[in-house]
Amino acid sequence: MKEHYTPGFVYTVETVNRKTGEVVEQEVVHNIMPEQGRNHMLNVTLNGMPQTQDWYLLPYGNDYEPQDSDTAATLPTTAGELTNYAGSTRVRINTAGAVGGVVSNDASRAEFDFDAEVTVRGLALVSVPNKGSPLGTLLSAVRLSSPKTPDPEFTLRVLAVIDLQSA
Numbered sequence: 114m115k116e117h118y119t120p121g122f123v124y125t126v127e128t129v130n131r132k133t134g135e136v137v138e139q140e141v142v143h144n145i146m147p148e149q150g151r152n153h154m155l156n157v158t159l160n161g162m163p164q165t166q167d168w169y170l171l172p173y174g175n176d177y178e179p180q181d182s183d184t185a186a187t188l189p190t191t192a193g194e195l196t197n198y199a200g201s202t203r204v205r206i207n208t209a210g211a212v213g214g215v216v217s218n219d220a221s222r223a224e225f226d227f228d229a230e231v232t233v234r235g236l237a238l239v240s241v242p243n244k245g246s247p248l249g250t251l252l253s254a255v256r257l258s259s260p261k262t263p264d265p266e267f268t269l270r271v272l273a274v275i276d277l278q279s280a
Contacts, residue, residue, distance in 0.1 A: 126269065202244060235256040
């Protein structure tokens, strides 16, 4: 019997008070890994395609449900990439080595400090650091169950975990 396995990431998204460090809201949400991301993983692992060393999170604000056909070329515009957060580039995720079929950025969670109140409806993981860039590979995309509205008093903190354990 063939079992169906859906690869992808699980994101824990927290809204954190910058002054107190208190987590005021938390959500755990499962993503989709679009065809472009799945093909990239398979080609790197099995066909010798050059690997991507760094991956970057981008937040988006449009009321958009990620699709399997999304790519790094289409998602930033379609989903409405938000760029008004601290730093000149997208936020790099720093992952630790795989243990037990799991990789995460638990030791160094990604943080977004916005300069004004925004509505964040989703996140995506891409291979190019430039805010708004349509280049590179889209590895993951997720729509949040409920929009987050961080403002300058709050940080949006993100834990990204990919789990490839066998069933």
